[in-house]
Amino acid sequence: MPLLKLENLHVSIGGRKIIDNVSLEIESGEVHLLMGPNGAGKSTLLKAIAGVRGVEVVSGRILFEGEEITGLHAWERVRRGIVLVWQNPPGIEGVSVRELAEKISRRSGVDYRSLAEKLGVAELLDREVHRRLSGGEMRRVELFLSLLLKPKLLLVDEVDSGVDVENIARLAQVLDEVREQGVSLLIVTHSGAIASRLSRVDRLHVLYRGRLVYSGDPRGVLDKILSQGYKVFAGGC
Amino acid sequence: MGWIEEVVRRAERALDKPPSFGLDPGLGKLLEPVEAWGEELDALKRLGVTARRGAGGFAQTDNKIVYVGVAEAYRKLGVIIMPLREALKKIPWIEKYYWRLLPPDLDRYTAATALYEGGTFIYIPPGVKVRAPINVAYGVGLEGETQTVHNVIVVGEGAEVDLFYACGASVHGVHVGVTELYLEPRAKATYTMVHSWPKNFYLRAYTKVSMGEESRLEYYYVNISSGAGIASKPSFTMRRGARLHLDTVIRVVEGSKVYTGARVVGEGEGVRAEVLSKVLAHHGSYTLNLVEVEANADIESHSDCKALLLGDATVETVPKIVARSPKAQLSHEASIGVLSEDAIAYLESKGFSEEEAKSILVYGFIAIKPKTLPPPLARILDSMLQALARQAVG
Numbered sequence: 001m002p003l004l005k006l007e008n009l010h011v012s013i014g015g016r017k018i019i020d021n022v023s024l025e026i027e028s029g030e031v032h033l034l035m036g037p038n039g040a041g042k043s044t045l046l047k048a049i050a051g052v053r054g055v056e057v058v059s060g061r062i063l064f065e066g067e068e069i070t071g072l073h074a075w076e077r078v079r080r081g082i083v084l085v086w087q088n089p090p091g092i093e094g095v096s097v098r099e100l101a102e103k104i105s106r107r108s109g110v111d112y113r114s115l116a117e118k119l120g121v122a123e124l125l126d127r128e129v130h131r132r133l134s135g136g137e138m139r140r141v142e143l144f145l146s147l148l149l150k151p152k153l154l155l156v157d158e159v160d161s162g163v164d165v166e167n168i169a170r171l172a173q174v175l176d177e178v179r180e181q182g183v184s185l186l187i188v189t190h191s192g193a194i195a196s197r198l199s200r201v202d203r204l205h206v207l208y209r210g211r212l213v214y215s216g217d218p219r220g221v222l223d224k225i226l227s228q229g230y231k232v233f234a235g236g237c
Numbered sequence: 238m239g240w241i242e243e244v245v246r247r248a249e250r251a252l253d254k255p256p257s258f259g260l261d262p263g264l265g266k267l268l269e270p271v272e273a274w275g276e277e278l279d280a281l282k283r284l285g286v287t288a289r290r291g292a293g294g295f296a297q298t299d300n301k302i303v304y305v306g307v308a309e310a311y312r313k314l315g316v317i318i319m320p321l322r323e324a325l326k327k328i329p330w331i332e333k334y335y336w337r338l339l340p341p342d343l344d345r346y347t348a349a350t351a352l353y354e355g356g357t358f359i360y361i362p363p364g365v366k367v368r369a370p371i372n373v374a375y376g377v378g379l380e381g382e383t384q385t386v387h388n389v390i391v392v393g394e395g396a397e398v399d400l401f402y403a404c405g406a407s408v409h410g411v412h413v414g415v416t417e418l419y420l421e422p423r424a425k426a427t428y429t430m431v432h433s434w435p436k437n438f439y440l441r442a443y444t445k446v447s448m449g450e451e452s453r454l455e456y457y458y459v460n461i462s463s464g465a466g467i468a469s470k471p472s473f474t475m476r477r478g479a480r481l482h483l484d485t486v487i488r489v490v491e492g493s494k495v496y497t498g499a500r501v502v503g504e505g506e507g508v509r510a511e512v513l514s515k516v517l518a519h520h521g522s523y524t525l526n527l528v529e530v531e532a533n534a535d536i537e538s539h540s541d542c543k544a545l546l547l548g549d550a551t552v553e554t555v556p557k558i559v560a561r562s563p564k565a566q567l568s569h570e571a572s573i574g575v576l577s578e579d580a581i582a583y584l585e586s587k588g589f590s591e592e593e594a595k596s597i598l599v600y601g602f603i604a605i606k607p608k609t610l611p612p613p614l615a616r617i618l619d620s621m622l623q624a625l626a627r628q629a630v631g
Contacts, residue, residue, distance in 0.1 A: 073585065095601035
């Protein structure tokens with residue numbers, strides 16, 4: 001049984017169709033990349049899987065560990081192990097990273113202090129959540145808060161966007177370690193920068209104008225995208 | 238005619254005088270204060286407050302003074318906590334501080350307070366540093382009562398104290414609180430006040446603070462439930478080098494009408510004031526928030542008035558800054574908004590239910606970060622804010 005199964009998923013936001021008939025499967029412990037040009041619907045697909053409010057599944061089904069979760073709230077999905085790492089998380093005024101981490105830890109049982117040390121965010125614990133942080137700091141804090149939730153499936157949105165080479169390598173190392181602990185990963189990347197630094201990628205999916213135009217072995221296709229861009233998918237693949 | 242007789246004469250003439258600010262619920266049953274040792278109101282215990290801990294305390298239920306006490310060590314140092322009426326009889330020099338910052342004939346509520354006043358006199362002698370909080374609690378449990386309390390507090394030169402006030406009620410009525418707080422030069426004080434009022438209950442508070450040279454004051458006010466209405470706009474006169482940090486949170490419940498704000502007057506060079514005001518406005522409520530800062534010298538001040546609408550409510554925020562000195566640096570921010578859908582969605586994706594997410598956001602909005610408040614008081618304040626956030630979205 002796949003960990004995650006999407007069946008003919010159609011998704012819209014505010015009545016506008018974004019995702020068109022997407023199906024895919026992720027097995028436990030696998031690492032999948034989801035690529036596509038700007039506006040292809042990559043982030044929307046992740047949010048639909050995570051159950052984020054405002055993202056509406058018009059038709060199709062989402063199954064997690066064999067259970068249909070299409071109608072569940074986001075927090076109910078989190079409790080089943082689906083966790084979204086946001087690309088641009090909103091700032092939470094007046095709440096420190098520590099306060100939020102303590103609340104999450106109380107529920108998940110993960111020791112936030114040691115994880116903060118490991119991810120290099122210990123010095124950011126008393127800062128407000130996602131306010132007045134640099135892009136790199138924000139991504140580290142977001143990954144930290146997400147990993148505190150003990151995910152089985154981590155949905156990572158554009159983790160490499162605007163991050164320098166050194167930090168991309170560091171993030172890839174963290175994601176490798178997460179995968180080694182048995183967590184499945186669905187990683188959205190526009191540039192593909194993180195792909196070459198991950199020790200393992202099992203499958204690559206390419207989303208183009210809301211449709212999945214490629215699902216399969218990342219080898220070859222990834223190089224093609226990096227050298228020629230997404231126009232090679234304009235007529236289908 | 239002595240000053241006390243003068244106060245009484247002026248008050249008697251003003252009993253019909255309507256207030257110029259806020260609602261005028263009228264005077265209900267007025268009762269002379271009496272001593273009646275006993276238990277404090279359950280409502281106050283629910284707020285986590287007792288007058289019996291700390292360096293000393295005072296508790297009054299309706300017109301009954303149920304507890305007065307000063308820890309022996311501080312009594313020996315000259316600290317006084319005494320029912321105001323008793324102090325008027327025993328301490329002649331209290332006249333220097335009694336109805337000197339506020340006029341007894343300001344309106345019918347100050348007048349009624351002058352004539353029927355309960356409340357307390359607190360005196361910290363010069364140089365005495367009180368290392369445990371002084372707790373004062375007022376409760377109203379008598380239907381239709383207008384409770385009139387008058388707090389006269391004097392913190393002597395170089396003295397230090399942490400004052401904690403809690404007020405609550407369980408019935409329909411009015412609480413009139415008059416506070417005259419004197420910080421003598423170089424005195425340091427924290428003043429924390431927590432209120433919770435039921436539906437059909439009115440608060441009229443009159444607070445005036447005189448801050449001497451180089452004095453320091455941290456002033457926190459948390460109102461968990463505004464009842465039927467509030468009129469409260471504390472006023473601070475600050476002399477050379479004085480520092481004020483004011484942080485207030487009011488939860489304006491459904492149908493409530495709240496007239497609030499603050500007035501800060503900087504009279505001397507080097508004054509610094511920070512005024513933070515947060516309003517949580519529930520459906521069908523009205524709030525007027527007037528924050529005024531007046532610089533008569535080279536002072537620095539920043540005020541920030543924020544309101545969060547939790548329903549179809551009306552909030553008017555009126556900032557006023559007046560500079561009469563060329564080097565005064567005054568700034569003001571004001572904002573009115575609603576809970577961010579994006580932030581709710583984000584917190585839901587971190588495992589919190591919608592209600593929990595809203596509660597976290599409300600808590601963040603109202604968060605008070607005390608500067609020098611002793612840890613036990615900071616913990617009480619924080620638990621009040623947590624409870625307030627839960628109630629606001631519950």
